[in-house]
Amino acid sequence: MSKNELTSVAWSFFLKVDDEKVRCQLCNKELKYFHSTSGMISHIRSTHENELRELQNENKQLRVRAPRGNPAINYEEATENLIMAICTSGASFQLLKNSWFRKFCRMLDPNFTLPTPDAARKTISKHATSYITKMMEQLSAVDKFFISFDSWEDKYENFSIYVVFLYYTDDQYNKKKVLLGIRSIAGKVTSENIEELATGLLIEYNLDFSKIMGTITDERSNLQGFLNTNGYHQVHCAAESLSHIVTAASEIPLLVEVMNKVNGLVSHLSRSKSERTRFRESSASLKIEGRLPLLFRTDRPGRCISLARAFLAHYESIKSLARGEEFTLSEQEKQNLEIFVQCATPYLEAINQVESDKTFCSEVLIHFASLSDFLNNQRQNNPVFKVLTEQTVHQFQSFLENDIALLTTFLDPRLSYTDGVLLQKSWKDVEKLVESYCADNYRCINASNDQNPEPSAKRKRPSDTHFSKFIESLTQSTVPGSIETEIVNYKASVLTYRVALDSCPLQYWRMNQSRFPTLCRLAKDVLSAPQSSIQAERYFSECAEVVSSSTRNRHSANSLNETLLNSALGIIKRMDTDPQWNEDEESDGESDEEPDAADNFNAWEPSTDPTSYELSAVKEENF
Structure with missing residues (x-):
């Protein structure tokens, strides 16, 4: 020490x-x-x-933070982190040649040598190539996978950013998630250029197109043409679907003026630091906790209900504002907003749950069944309830027509054969879907279960009566080793002993591979799908800076893609080191305190051989 x-x-x-x-x-x-x-x-x-x-x-002499001076400086690590700072901030590579910046670095440590812009670009390219090569080797053994697309559009600079992840289940029945990359599209996004983006990424990782089970996207995605052409399944992003329901309820005539005042307060506080400070101090004196009503991303799922909740929670603090009267509600308006918040809060809770990568697509139908049950129990004749009910039923029925949603729910032993989940459908309908899918895709499994079949012994019929024929038809209706037999035995298994709700459904199938070989393969293929394509907000906020500065940095298309990949991997590493780092939405961004001292992390894992770097963000997530 x-x-x-x-x-x-x-x-x-x-x-x-x-x-x-x-x-x-x-x-x-x-x-x-x-x-x-x-x-x-x-x-x-x-x-x-x-x-x-x-x-x-x-003791005023005590230091709150450790001194920055370190007698054992790792110059290689310092160089890597400097390059990562450029990747994630959109700073120009020419900063490395700036005389004042070089003087600043020499004053900190005369022994530190700044990399040249070309050396920095080569380092970025090396790390991107290393990551892609490692992922290519790892993904070569994957049987089936899903890909998710999450997008953000910059309307002012006219470009869009797409974050693409791949989900699969490994041989130990662990759900895995791998970043494929971040791509930007200049101008208007069309089905042609989004198909080119998707195809380019798959080719870059040498992925077999026939192994794609489907994609997780929002329902308005321009990928529809790509999916239809290739016959892939599409799973609608559950967070987006739930958000559409809440947004529709917030736009009814009864709430239009109320939501205008909510959004007006949000805009006012975001523009005026003095008013924001006064508002915060008032809430603190009233001991009001929770996030202030400040801006979210405009396309953040459930944004309207989040702002409405914050507005009501801090309502008394509005009186402290110079223009507070503009945002004050009448008794009737306040009552209407309270009803909206009461009705829509379960939807916000559902959105927060489905956004987690640790959840499964099988839970989507359960969320909608739960919300339908909530609305049915309220028994209120209110326009908000009416819209929520209509929209919920519409989205619920849409998911009930989705094969992946049905297959995953059936193959989740926690949820399969539960009542009230399928509305007008029955579990018999889902069983037929499973049988049909397995017959079309897994014929080899049925054959492998009986490679050397013994000829069946000739049985003498005691008579040709209808009774004897009926008995024989019953005994031959299910063939041992068939998918029908597996379904019958699986149903008996889950109804006899229901696995815990907090358990992983994939582990049930890992332990029953020999018992249900065909269903296990199907479960391994489809249960890797998440519920939502929504990814961490940091990807868009930081990578947008890189795209905006691409002209200034003279990025080629390939150089920009490599920089975006490095930036995304650095974000993953940062979130892995400090999970609370991405929770900036829960703060108002105003603080006089020092930055968080927990910055002991590296964007890349250091090694003695500079050519053998492995990005620490390559580490996959186990579920």
Whole structure:
């Protein structure tokens, strides 16, 4: 432990257990120690804020943050992180040649040598190539997969960004997610250029088009032509579908003027820092918790209900504003907004759940069944309920016509054969769909179960009576090893012992591979599909900067794609290191405090051989 580290306030709270661990003296929590106090400071600020304040008041000499000076500087790592800063910020590569910036770096450390712009570009290209090569090798063994498309449009600069992920199930029945890349499309997005984008990515990773099970997109996606031409399944993004329902309810005449005031307050607070400060202080004095009514991304699912909830939660603080009267509601308006929030909150909760990659497409129908049940139990004759009910039934029926939604629900042992999920459909209908799909795609499995069939012994018929013929037809109706037999046995299994709701459905199939070989293969193919194509907001906010600055940086099309890929992988690594980093939507972006000290992360894993870098974001997610 260096002398500089000992001056940090962190050592007033922590004791060093060994060379790799430290322990908090207040709560006994142990943290890994990497010769940096950043993690300890983050823990103290989040858990022992009052104790920290008291200690600082007693001793003004204590440092809140560890000093930046490090006697053992890793110059290679510093160079990599500098290049990542350029990738994720849209800064010009010419910054590396700027005399003032070079002087700044020399003042910090005379021994540090800045890379040239060409060297930085080569490093970015090397990392992108390394990642793609590794993923190509890994994905070559995948049988079937889904791809998801999430997009964002910059209407001012006239370009769109697409984030593309691949989902599959490995041989151990673990659900996996892999980033394929981020691409930009200049001008208007058409079915032709989006098909070119999708095809280009699949070719780049040497992926077999016949292995695509389907895509997860929003229902207005321009991929429709690509899907129809190739016969792929399309799963509508559940978050988008739920958001459409809530948005439709917020636009009824009863709520138009109310939502105008909600959005007016949001715009007013976003424009005026002084009013925002006054509003925040008022909420703090009234002990009102929760996010302030500030801007979300315009295409954020459930945006209207999120803002309406924040508006009502902080309603009393409106009085503190100079223009507060403009946003004050009448009693009737406030009552209407409260009814909307009450009705739509379960939809926001559902949106938050389906956005998680750890959920399964099989849960979509259950969400809609749950929301339908919620509306039926309210028994209110209100226009909001009427619109929500109509839109929910419409979207519900749309998903009930989706083969992947039906197949995944059937193959989820937590949910299969439950009542009230299929509306007018029956589980017999779904069983026929399963039989048909397996007959068309998995004939080899049925054949492999009986490679050397023994000739059946001749049986003497005791008589030709109708009774004897009927009995014989019953005994021969299900052939051992057939998909029909598997379905019968699977139904008996799930109804006899229902697996826990918090368990992973894929693990049920891993343990029953020999018992249900055909159904296991189908489950492995389709249960990798998520419910939503919505990805982390950071991809768009940071990668948009890269696209906007592409002309200034003189990016070629290939160079831009490599930079976007590096930027996305850096974002994944950052989120993996600090999950709360992506939760900026829950704050209003105004803080006088220092930035979070938990910055002990690297965009790329360092290695002694500069040619053998492996992007740490290559690490897949297990579900």
